[in-house]
Amino acid sequence: xxxxxxxxxxxxxxxxxxxxxxxxxxxxxxxxxxxxxxxxxxxxxxxxxxxxxxxxxxxxxxxxxxxxxxxxxxxxxxxxxxxxxxxxxxxxxxxxxxxxxxxxxxxxxxxxxxxxxxxxxxxxxxxxxxxxxxxxxxxxxxxxxxxxxxxxxxxxxxxxxxxxxxxxxxxxxxxxxxxxxxxxxxxxxxxxxxxxxxxxxxxxxxxxxxx
Amino acid sequence: xxxxxxxxxxxxxxxxxxxxxxxxxxxxxxxxxxxxxx
Numbered sequence: 001x002x003x004x005x006x007x008x009x010x011x012x013x014x015x016x017x018x019x020x021x022x023x024x025x026x027x028x029x030x031x032x033x034x035x036x037x038x039x040x041x042x043x044x045x046x047x048x049x050x051x052x053x054x055x056x057x058x059x060x061x062x063x064x065x066x067x068x069x070x071x072x073x074x075x076x077x078x079x080x081x082x083x084x085x086x087x088x089x090x091x092x093x094x095x096x097x098x099x100x101x102x103x104x105x106x107x108x109x110x111x112x113x114x115x116x117x118x119x120x121x122x123x124x125x126x127x128x129x130x131x132x133x134x135x136x137x138x139x140x141x142x143x144x145x146x147x148x149x150x151x152x153x154x155x156x157x158x159x160x161x162x163x164x165x166x167x168x169x170x171x172x173x174x175x176x177x178x179x180x181x182x183x184x185x186x187x188x189x190x191x192x193x194x195x196x197x198x199x200x201x202x203x204x205x206x207x208x209x210x211x
Numbered sequence: 212x213x214x215x216x217x218x219x220x221x222x223x224x225x226x227x228x229x230x231x232x233x234x235x236x237x238x239x240x241x242x243x244x245x246x247x248x249x
Contacts, residue, residue, distance in 0.1 A: 001233040008227045010219055032226055135233065154249050161246060164236060185216055192240050194231055208217040208229055 001134045007035040007076070008198045008208075016054055018045040022066055029074060036133060038070075039198040040080035041169055042142050043092065047200070048171035049083070052120050058086040064095060064103070071097045077132055079167050081108065081141050089122040094139045094169065096130045104130045106139035110147055117143075129163050136163040138193075142170035145183050145197070153191040163193060170199040 009028055014020035021044065029038075045063045046054050056063050063082040071078050081094045094106035107124025111117040127150070128139045144150050145168050154162050166187055172180050180197075188195040196208055219227040240246065 003233070004231040006229050006231060008219060008229070009225075010227060011224050028224065028226060033228065035228065038226075135231070152249070153246060155246050161240065164233065165231065181218075188216075192236075192243070192246050194236060196229075 004036045004133060004135055005034070006037045006039065006196060007032065008039045008196070009041075010198065011041075011200075013041065013044070013047040013200050015047045016049050016051055018054070018063065021045045025070070029070065032074065035074065035076040037077045037079065038074070039167065039169060039196060040078065041198055041200040042081045042171045043083055044080040044169075045082055048115075048142075050116055050120050052083065052085070052090045055083040055085045055090050058084040058093070064097075067095065067097050068101050068103075071099045072101065075099045079137070079139065080169050083121070090120055091124065092117070092121050092141055093124075094128070094141050096128075096132070096137065096139060096167075098132065104128060104139070106141070108141040108144060109150055110143045112143040135165060136161075137165045137167050138163040140166060140168035142168065142172060142199075144168065145170070145180075145187065148187070148190075151187060151191060153193060161192065166191065166193050166195045166197075168195070168197045170197060172199045 011024055011028055042048060067078050077098050079096045081092055084091055084093045092108040096104040106128035109124045111121050111123055130137045151166055156162055184195050184197055
């Protein structure tokens with residue numbers, strides 16, 4: 001199986017300004033080496049906002065279209081999340097996008113009640129494991145990291161391990177960084193996976209733990 | 212690699228690239244095959 005080159009884009013998100021965030025991402029990507037997978041922080045084009053008026057209509061999402069364009073232009077898969085309205089409900093929706101435009105979604109299953117996220121966004125209900133270039137990725141978003149039952153790894157009936165990499169995009173606060181570090185290492189070790197966890201640079205650090 | 216933990220610099224803008232090695236991951240799983248007991 002091939003090695004996988006993953007780029008973690010760490011940037012200072014512009015609060016609730018989608019166009020400014022598009023421009024910052026494009027500027028940072030200019031001249032970037034060839035990647036297999038690019039990771040952006042949670043709610044990549046707004047920051048971790050509860051302003052649901054900013055949510056993209058899922059059927060006509062400018063954020064998703066931007067990501068598809070970047071994925072195709074740089075020939076790389078992308079994982080991040082964005083706020084969307086899908087029919088009558090709002091979601092913090094993870095999107096894994098292949099260069100050919102194929103999109104896999106994961107709705108955050110644990111809204112961050114302490115910050116009021118649960119008042120605006122509906123929880124997702126199912127796991128999403130994506131296979132890309134023969135690697136298997138379990139998609140997660142931020143607060144999900146605190147709930148180990150969501151990430152349980154196992155050996156499936158065909159004898160293979162259910163997944164190889166835990167991808168958790170976040171906006172994790174600096175004041176709880178010790179929790180982040182401990183949980184990240186614990187997940188990597190207890191699940192026998194590689195944990196990749198990009199977060200916004202002004203709030204926390206990005207860390208990588210390998211089993 | 213085995214049990215390695217990496218962090219990017221705090222508050223520094225950029226793209227940080229890491230290369231994932233599936234063979235090393237598999238070696239780790241063989242050395243500690245606890246998933247079969249899950």
